[in-house]
Amino acid sequence: MIRSIFSIFKESTNSFEGEDDGEKVILLLRRHPFFIIVKMFFYIILFLAPLFLGFLFYPVLTLNNLSTPFFFAVSLWYLFVWSSVFYSLTMYTLDVWIVTNKRIIDSTQNGFFNRTVSELHMSRIQDTSVQTKGVIQTFLHFGDVQIQTAGTEEKFKFLQIPNPEKVKDEIMKLVSNQSNHL
Amino acid sequence: MLYIVFIEYMEIVSIKIIFLTFLLLGFFFYWVFNFITLYHLTRFGIGVQPKRFAAVFLLGSMTLFFVCVLILANIDINNIFNLINK
Numbered sequence: 001m002i003r004s005i006f007s008i009f010k011e012s013t014n015s016f017e018g019e020d021d022g023e024k025v026i027l028l029l030r031r032h033p034f035f036i037i038v039k040m041f042f043y044i045i046l047f048l049a050p051l052f053l054g055f056l057f058y059p060v061l062t063l064n065n066l067s068t069p070f071f072f073a074v075s076l077w078y079l080f081v082w083s084s085v086f087y088s089l090t091m092y093t094l095d096v097w098i099v100t101n102k103r104i105i106d107s108t109q110n111g112f113f114n115r116t117v118s119e120l121h122m123s124r125i126q127d128t129s130v131q132t133k134g135v136i137q138t139f140l141h142f143g144d145v146q147i148q149t150a151g152t153e154e155k156f157k158f159l160q161i162p163n164p165e166k167v168k169d170e171i172m173k174l175v176s177n178q179s180n181h182l
Numbered sequence: 183m184l185y186i187v188f189i190e191y192m193e194i195v196s197i198k199i200i201f202l203t204f205l206l207l208g209f210f211f212y213w214v215f216n217f218i219t220l221y222h223l224t225r226f227g228i229g230v231q232p233k234r235f236a237a238v239f240l241l242g243s244m245t246l247f248f249v250c251v252l253i254l255a256n257i258d259i260n261n262i263f264n265l266i267n268k
Contacts, residue, residue: 012230028229068257075250082246083215086239090219093232112218
């Protein structure tokens with residue numbers, strides 16, 4: 001019983017809302033962790049700020065018997081920082097691209113109540129290209145994958161995903177499998 | 183004399199009440215925000231990662247909240263008012 005509860009933190013079928021029968025998730029893509037790590041550095045500064053202030057004003061606080069109110073203000077500050085950290089992590093995790101054996105789904109989360117989901121069927125894919133721009137993207141092996149569709153529709157873009165070449169190859173493999181079945 | 187003591191007492195009590203009301207409102211909005219975050223992570227999150235984040239977030243939020251309430255219980259508000267009045 002307990003093992004089955006904890007299994008949700010270890011394994012997942014990567015199922016999603018609106019999944020068709022017989023549809024299998026091949027790739028679940030998110031932006032490169034570099035972007036969230038940069039944000040975390042900012043939060044580390046916010047986390048350390050009260051420690052620095054406390055160290056600086058320690059004599060004044062103890063002299064006026066204000067250490068408890070200061071600790072209370074710090075605890076309120078940490079509640080705010082904690083929620084902000086997880087807001088950023090939520091936005092990062094919910095911004096996904098799902099490649100299944102039937103289609104590609106782009107789910108973009110711009111805030112809690114602003115979500116765009118678009119999809120593209122494999123049969124409509126004509127061409128894919130990879131773009132790696134700049135020193136950071138080259139060294140950390142991430143970049144954009146552009147998917148060209150049939151017709152005059154807007155291009156489908158996977159932004160700043162890790163190992164874009166591998167993703168491109170996988171998509172082209174799925175497209176050729178799909179066309180062989182037709 | 184008694185009247186003045188009563189007025190001074192009421193001033194402190196009303197400021198205390200206003201302070202606590204704002205604090206309770208703040209805590210209420212904090213938990214609403216946390217609920218929305220947890221809801222998004224568990225309902226829309228795909229894969230294992232969002233569930234792990236949700237679990238860590240819930241545990242951390244509860245711990246921080248209880249620490250905050252414990253410190254609040256030890257605050258002597260009268261001491262702060264005395265300092266302000268000085």
